[in-house]
Amino acid sequence: AQTxxxxxxxxxxxxxxxxxxxxxxxxxxSDYYLFWYKQPPSRQMILVIRQEAYKQQNATENRFSVNFQxxxxxxxxxxxxxxxxxxxxxxxxxxxxxxxxxxxxFGQGTRLTINP
Amino acid sequence: xxxIHQWPATLVQPVGSPLxxxxxxxxxxxxxxxxxxxxxxxxxxxxxxxxxxxxxxxxVPQNLSASRPQDRQFILSSKKLLLSDSGFYLxxxxxPFAGAGELFFGEGSxxxxx
Numbered sequence: 423a424q425t426x427x428x429x430x431x432x433x434x435x436x437x438x439x440x441x442x443x444x445x446x447x448x449x450x451x452s453d454y455y456l457f458w459y460k461q462p463p464s465r466q467m468i469l470v471i472r473q474e475a476y477k478q479q480n481a482t483e484n485r486f487s488v489n490f491q492x493x494x495x496x497x498x499x500x501x502x503x504x505x506x507x508x509x510x511x512x513x514x515x516x517x518x519x520x521x522x523x524x525x526x527x528f529g530q531g532t533r534l535t536i537n538p
Numbered sequence: 539x540x541x542i543h544q545w546p547a548t549l550v551q552p553v554g555s556p557l558x559x560x561x562x563x564x565x566x567x568x569x570x571x572x573x574x575x576x577x578x579x580x581x582x583x584x585x586x587x588x589x590x591x592x593x594x595x596x597x598v599p600q601n602l603s604a605s606r607p608q609d610r611q612f613i614l615s616s617k618k619l620l621l622s623d624s625g626f627y628l629x630x631x632x633x634p635f636a637g638a639g640e641l642f643f644g645e646g647s648x649x650x651x652x
Contacts, residue, residue, distance in 0.1 A: 457640055467643035513581060517639055524570065526641055528582040
């Protein structure tokens with residue numbers, strides 16, 4: 423079974439700095455999808471960024487980018503120029519690309535605090 | 539555009555009482571639907587998913603059940619709540635033939651069992 427591990431329960435960073443959230447996963451599959459979700463205090467989960475494993479290029483969405491290291495099974499999220507609104511729980515997630523696969527496996531989450 | 543709603547947002551129930559949480563999706567048809575539970579300080583655990591009306595798959599044996607009486611309606615139920623059922627419940631959906639297949643989540647329902 424696939425597993426997702428986020429080794430940083432909490433991270434604190436100063437506003438405008440860059441921060442990196444770590445995520446590793448375990449799978450025997452060669453094709454899959456990876457996601458980072460944000461859960462702000464309002465509690466509604468929001469997709470931040472996605473990465474298809476067959477794509478070598480790292481995904482980028484404005485200030486958010488990933489460092490996808492397939493061989494190392496690592497999928498870190500970098501937030502540049504961090505803002506107060508970035509404060510939230512961040513979850514890394516994995517989904518198999520096998521047809522019919524339904525399960526999105528989540529890590530334990532990392533709580534990001536932004537200090538003004 | 540598609541939207542997802544779940545209710546109630548907050549619920550406090552005594553041990554042994556029944557439970558019904560409801561989730562509806564608008565603006566799409568034949569969505570895949572999911573119930574996740576998030577315990578305090580922990581990640582998300584998939585409880586149930588459904589790929590069609592009346593089709594329910596259970597991921598974790600437990601005190602809960604799910605039903606899908608209509609295409610865009612997903613209900614989480616229990617006949618008798620346990621203390622361990624407390625948590626934050628999230629409903630989610632995705633299009634049935636989506637490629638990357640990210641989930642879209644509802645606002646969540648916080649259940650406290652006393």
